[in-house]
Amino acid sequence: MAHRVFIDGEAGTTGLQILERLQGREDIELVSIDHERRKDPVARGEAMAAAEIAILCLPDDAAREAVALAEGLGDDVSVRFIDASTAHRTAEGWVYGFPELAAGNRDAIAGARFVSNPGCYSTGAIAIVAPLVAAGLIAPDEALTINAVSGYTGGGKALIAEYEDGTAPPFFVYGLTQAHKHLPEITKKTGLSARPVFAPAVGNFAQGMAVQLPLHLRAGRDLAALRATLAAHYEGQQFIRVLPEGEPGARIDPTAMNGTNMLELSVHGDDRTGCATVVAVLDNLGKGASGAAVQNLNLMLGLDEAAGL
Ligand SMILES: NC(=O)C1=CN([C@@H]2O[C@H](COP(=O)(O)OP(=O)(O)OC[C@H]3O[C@@H](n4cnc5c(N)ncnc54)[C@H](OP(=O)(O)O)[C@@H]3O)[C@@H](O)[C@H]2O)C=CC1
Ligand SMILES: CC(=O)N[C@@H](CCC(=O)OP(=O)(O)O)C(=O)O
Numbered sequence: 001m002a003h004r005v006f007i008d009g010e011a012g013t014t015g016l017q018i019l020e021r022l023q024g025r026e027d028i029e030l031v032s033i034d035h036e037r038r039k040d041p042v043a044r045g046e047a048m049a050a051a052e053i054a055i056l057c058l059p060d061d062a063a064r065e066a067v068a069l070a071e072g073l074g075d076d077v078s079v080r081f082i083d084a085s086t087a088h089r090t091a092e093g094w095v096y097g098f099p100e101l102a103a104g105n106r107d108a109i110a111g112a113r114f115v116s117n118p119g120c121y122s123t124g125a126i127a128i129v130a131p132l133v134a135a136g137l138i139a140p141d142e143a144l145t146i147n148a149v150s151g152y153t154g155g156g157k158a159l160i161a162e163y164e165d166g167t168a169p170p171f172f173v174y175g176l177t178q179a180h181k182h183l184p185e186i187t188k189k190t191g192l193s194a195r196p197v198f199a200p201a202v203g204n205f206a207q208g209m210a211v212q213l214p215l216h217l218r219a220g221r222d223l224a225a226l227r228a229t230l231a232a233h234y235e236g237q238q239f240i241r242v243l244p245e246g247e248p249g250a251r252i253d254p255t256a257m258n259g260t261n262m263l264e265l266s267v268h269g270d271d272r273t274g275c276a277t278v279v280a281v282l283d284n285l286g287k288g289a290s291g292a293a294v295q296n297l298n299l300m301l302g303l304d305e306a307a308g309l
Contacts, residue, residue, distance in 0.1 A: 002029035003301050006047040006079075008066050009057030011038060013156050014084050017290035018055055021308045027301075028308075045069050048079045053300060055293055060087040067114075080113045082296050084289055088116040089185040096189060097296040098123070099305065100237045101130055109299045117296060119182040120288030121148050121200060122189070124211030124280030127240065127263055129190040131233035132278075137221050144196040146186070149254055150209040152202050154284045163204060170204045207285055208255035213278045217269070223276055227267040230278075238306055239263060239287060239295070258283045261291030261309040 005028055009015040022028045031051045037043040039062075048054050048070045056063040063085040070079050088094040095112040099105050109115055118126065125146050132138040152163045162168035180198050187195050217223070223245070231242040243266040248256065257264055260283060269276030282288050291309055298305050 002027055003053070004029050004031050004051045005297065006031040006051035006054045007057060008044055008047070008054055009038075009062070009084075011035060012057050013153050013160065014285065014289045014293070015055075015057035017285045018057065018293055021290060021294045022297075025308050027303060041065075041069055045073055049073055049077045051079050053080045053082060053297060055297065056081060056083040056085060057293075058085055060085045063087040078113075080115075080300060082115045082117055082293050082300070084117045084293055086119060086181045086185075088114065089119065089122075090188050091116070096185070097292065098126065098189070099295060099299060100234060100240050101126065101189070106299055106305075109296055110302065112300065115296050115300065117289065117293050118189075119185060120150065120154055120209060120282070120284040121146075121180075121198075121211055122182040122185050123263065123288050123292065124148065124209065124282055125182070125186045125196075125198075125213070126189045127234075127265060127280050128211070128213045128230070128278045129186075129192065129196075131230055132226065133191040134233075135229045137225060137229055138192075138215075140191055140193040142192075143194060144192070144213065144215075145199065146196050146211060146213055147199045147201075148209060148211040149201045149203050150284050151205045151207040151254070153206050154209065154288075155202065159202070160206075163206075168202075168204070171201060173199065173201045175200045203254070205255060207283055208253075208258050209282060209284045209288060210252050210254040211280045211282075215269075215276045215278065217271060217274045217276055222271045223267050223269055226276065226278060230265050230267070234265070239291075239309075240265065242266075252279050252281060254281060256281050257286060259286065261286050261295060261306075263287045 033043040097115040234240040263282040
């Protein structure tokens with residue numbers, strides 16, 4: 001029998017991309033509500049009651065409201081959640097849905113009722129920093145800076161409208177007050193004790209992102225050690241690839257992983273100058289959101305992790 005899945009926020013940027021990945025799958029039956037009733041708590045409650053898993057593709061407040069709504073339906077309703085918003089990423093009782101990050105994560109996701117999907121920038125930043133902290137190549141209290149550029153779909157329907165009507169600039173830097181919503185999860189899930197400085201930007205392209213960690217090298221922390229540590233950490237992972245020396249060349253294209261659930265890591269720099277950059281490239285709507293949500297859904301349902309991806 002097919003598994004019943006409700007996408008709350010099905011008409012949004014993330015929701016639509018999940019819908020595309022699930023439509024046509026014989027092992028999934030989508031529970032839907034009429035578009036006009038998409039914000040009606042009664043209709044959403046009915047859909048949650050009918051579903052095994054609800055995927056929340058909503059603003060943070062609406063995601064919190066959805067969980068409260070399900071809890072208000074009583075003990076007979078045992079719908080499980082994947083929350084794509086920022087609302088529960090560092091919350092007690094929620095499993096962080098990053099299967100490749102550490103041994104045991106897949107089992108934790110498979111058995112969880114509440115799974116929070118990592119943020120898009122966070123996926124790139126954590127993928128780089130967490131293994132380097134675990135291996136002792138970055139001290140937990142090291143002062144790090146993370147730079148990133150995202151396609152404009154990362155800002156959801158509102159930012160997409162600004163680019164489509166031509167009112168947004170070709171490139172902008174933001175997050176300047178150092179209060180970006182991804183900073184708490186980046187700090188917590190990397191094992192850092194010091195909050196990194198985060199410098200995100202948006203460019204005039206729809207999808208894709210590059211996240212960079214500039215690093216000064218020192219004894220024991222050279223380019224080969226960084227690359228070998230990341231390669232060992234992600235060995236055998238289907239959706240995370242660590243590139244060999246010299247790849248992908250002199251320019252990094254943030255759109256290179258678009259349409260896939262892949263995250264590609266590469267290490268650059270020069271041991272003689274002691275300066276390096278570690279880069280993650282991913283599709284903000286792929287491994288950064290909708291692809292990751294489908295991967296987590298597959299794990300929660302005991303299916304092939306890569307189904308539909
Ligand atoms: N875009 C991205 O790259 C990523 C987004 N996310 C997260 O996913 C979530 C959704 O983002 P995104 O898809 O970009 O946003 P969008 O603005 O594109 O979509 C949000 C959707 O939620 C609907 N909605 C808003 N309030 C309610 C409500 N109370 N009840 C039901 N539906 C509601 C909106 O309806 P309507 O438009 O009709 O008002 C819209 O369809 C956010 O929390 C975001 O942080 C996560 C990773 C990456
Ligand atoms: C380009 C852009 O605006 N990006 C968003 C982050 C993407 C997103 O919505 O965040 P989650 O991954 O946490 O859901 C921002 O900086 O707020």
